[in-house]
Amino acid sequence: MAKLAGIFISTRNLKLIGIAVWFAAFVGTALVLAAFSYMQVREAMRQDAEAGLEQFVRLDESIRAAFQALRADIADAPCSAGFQLHMRKVAYLPDGLNEFFYAPGGIVECSVNVERFAQPVPLGEPDFATADGKSFWIDRDISFAGLPGMVGTIVLHDRFAAVVPRQEMKLPLPAWMKAEAVLVAPNGRWWHRSGNEWVHQDEQLSKRRGWTDGLFAVRQKVCVTEGFHCISMRAAVAELAAHYKLPVAVLLVLAGTIASWITRLALRFMRRLWSFEARFLRHLDENSIVCAYQPIIEVKTGAVIGCEVLARWRDIDDAIVYPDRFLPLVQKHELTSRFTRLVIEKAYRDLTAASFDGQRLQVNFNVFPRDLDAAALVRTFSIFDDARDRFELVLEIVECDHVDLAKGQSHIRALRRAGFKVYMDDFGTGYSTLKHLAELDVDGVKLDRSFAMAPTGSIMSEMLRHAIDMVHAAGRKIVVEGVETAERLAQLEADTARVDFAQGYFIARPLDLERFSRFVLDRSFEAVPQRNAA
Numbered sequence: 001m002a003k004l005a006g007i008f009i010s011t012r013n014l015k016l017i018g019i020a021v022w023f024a025a026f027v028g029t030a031l032v033l034a035a036f037s038y039m040q041v042r043e044a045m046r047q048d049a050e051a052g053l054e055q056f057v058r059l060d061e062s063i064r065a066a067f068q069a070l071r072a073d074i075a076d077a078p079c080s081a082g083f084q085l086h087m088r089k090v091a092y093l094p095d096g097l098n099e100f101f102y103a104p105g106g107i108v109e110c111s112v113n114v115e116r117f118a119q120p121v122p123l124g125e126p127d128f129a130t131a132d133g134k135s136f137w138i139d140r141d142i143s144f145a146g147l148p149g150m151v152g153t154i155v156l157h158d159r160f161a162a163v164v165p166r167q168e169m170k171l172p173l174p175a176w177m178k179a180e181a182v183l184v185a186p187n188g189r190w191w192h193r194s195g196n197e198w199v200h201q202d203e204q205l206s207k208r209r210g211w212t213d214g215l216f217a218v219r220q221k222v223c224v225t226e227g228f229h230c231i232s233m234r235a236a237v238a239e240l241a242a243h244y245k246l247p248v249a250v251l252l253v254l255a256g257t258i259a260s261w262i263t264r265l266a267l268r269f270m271r272r273l274w275s276f277e278a279r280f281l282r283h284l285d286e287n288s289i290v291c292a293y294q295p296i297i298e299v300k301t302g303a304v305i306g307c308e309v310l311a312r313w314r315d316i317d318d319a320i321v322y323p324d325r326f327l328p329l330v331q332k333h334e335l336t337s338r339f340t341r342l343v344i345e346k347a348y349r350d351l352t353a354a355s356f357d358g359q360r361l362q363v364n365f366n367v368f369p370r371d372l373d374a375a376a377l378v379r380t381f382s383i384f385d386d387a388r389d390r391f392e393l394v395l396e397i398v399e400c401d402h403v404d405l406a407k408g409q410s411h412i413r414a415l416r417r418a419g420f421k422v423y424m425d426d427f428g429t430g431y432s433t434l435k436h437l438a439e440l441d442v443d444g445v446k447l448d449r450s451f452a453m454a455p456t457g458s459i460m461s462e463m464l465r466h467a468i469d470m471v472h473a474a475g476r477k478i479v480v481e482g483v484e485t486a487e488r489l490a491q492l493e494a495d496t497a498r499v500d501f502a503q504g505y506f507i508a509r510p511l512d513l514e515r516f517s518r519f520v521l522d523r524s525f526e527a528v529p530q531r532n533a534a
């Protein structure tokens with residue numbers, strides 16, 4: 001889960017996701033547009049095929065009409081002169097059917113052309129027969145009827161048979177479209193009639209190829225209602241695309257534009273969903289708070305007297321996030337008291353489970369000025385009530401200059417009466433710090449780390465001395481934060497009359513619980529871990 005979440009929250013991955021989304025949206029949109037175009041082409045093919053089939057529909061009607069005419073009003077004996085005359089009259093009708101046989105039971109006795117055969121000619125087994133009593137001999141050599149070298153399809157109905165000459169499909173087709181007209185028997189057997197001889201066969205085979213066939217060709221097959229005549233059509237996708245270059249280019253640009261729009265929406269949604277702010281608000285709970293413990297020493301003895309609890313937040317990809325990133329959100333969303341409670345509870349679970357060899361430790365918590373409400377804080381810290389003999393609680397009021405002096409004073413006093421120590425944090429950073437130092441009845445003051453961290457000889461480092469003077473004059477305990485060098489610690493050690501406590505990377509970085517516990521137990525522990533080790 002953490003790995004999966006990590007994919008979405010990394011900016012680099014979001015770019016890759018954007019590319020993937022664009023690509024998928026482009027393919028999806030292009031497929032939809034292609035499917036739409038495919039249906040349009042198929043519809044055009046259907047209309048062309050229907051137009052092409054009209055001549056076969058007319059042919060079927062002519063055959064039916066010819067049979068009706070042949071059977072009508074024949075009083076003359078079969079193959080007599082009057083009979084022949086009657087057949088000839090039907091043959092002269094302008095319907096393209098010029099040869100008829102009198103062939104009861106499939107044995108030709110006379111025809112328009114030969115009149116009476118010396119020997120009746122049996123047509124043999126028909127290629128197929130239909131339910132309405134018609135028999136068909138496809139592309140039969142009809143030389144026997146005095147028409148040497150001629151081939152025609154014989155349709156026998158009742159006693160008469162019509163010879164149907166080969167029909168050429170009269171259909172103007174675009175270059176990219178191939179078509180074949182076929183005659184299909186009820187049993188599925190089929191015969192080429194006209195057009196491109198391979199198209200129907202290819203259509204039959206395409207069924208075996210499945211959906212992949214559609215990637216290469218657009219097909220259409222239309223049959224007349226009776227089902228004998230069909231026209232199969234095929235257009236190669238590549239040929240179509242080559243023929244319609246401009247529309248294809250327009251479709252691709254359209255697909256690209258739609259894909260870009262979808263990608264923008266998707267990324268905006270993902271950013272909102274996976275933004276740091278959204279993640280933090282969704283997942284801020286007792287499981288995501290991590291506490292680091294930065295040791296505080298007594299300068300005079302070098303003994304570890306306790307620690308400052310520093311909060312971190314575990315992101316959903318398990319990355320540890322530092323306060324500079326999430327504290328502004330805590331304040332913006334007015335989650336300060338809830339956040340402080342989560343930190344206190346986490347620290348309580350951690351510290352009460354750890355061993356400090358019976359040593360009573362001072363535990364410093366950071367408290368937002370807006371949460372400086374003695375009753376609420378006493379309630380929040382009540383979780384520590386059963387561990388007060390092991391831990392002395394110190395509240396460091398951050399951004400003290402934001403505290404209303406009159407109100408702050410009464411809450412600070414109430415907190416001290418309730419057994420808490422109260423410190424002003426980051427002394428020296430705000431505008432009205434001095435006034436607050438003078439008026440707030442705090443136990444101690446933490447000098448802002450920028451004093452101790454300043455290089456020796458700099459104005460800031462000079463000011464460290466003056467800051468210590470001021471706090472000392474106010475009669476408060478002093479903690480110097482940001483001790484990063486041996487030289488700075490030595491300077492403080494030379495001033496133990498005024499400086500009480502020190503904290504900083506030279507002493508120890510913020511540690512995880514296990515290392516903090518070891519640090520307390522083993523003073524020789526040299527803690528120089530990396531910042532992100534906490």
Ligand SMILES: Nc1nc2c(ncn2[C@@H]2O[C@@H]3COP(=O)(O)O[C@H]4[C@@H](O)[C@H](n5cnc6c(=O)[nH]c(N)nc65)O[C@@H]4COP(=O)(O)O[C@H]3[C@H]2O)c(=O)[nH]1
Pocket residue numbers: 294309310311312322323324327340343365366367368396398425426449453481482483484503504505506510
């Ligand atoms: N360069 C340098 N830095 C040092 C040294 N020694 C300590 N620090 C850093 O100074 C900060 C001390 O905390 P702070 O002044 O209370 O300043 C804290 C505090 O104002 C706030 N904060 C941290 N945890 C909490 C919390 O649980 N509640 C509240 N309200 N604020 C918190 O975030 C601030 C920053 O905390 P962190 O990033 O943990 O940074 C910590 C600590 O890692 C040093 O020798 N050199």
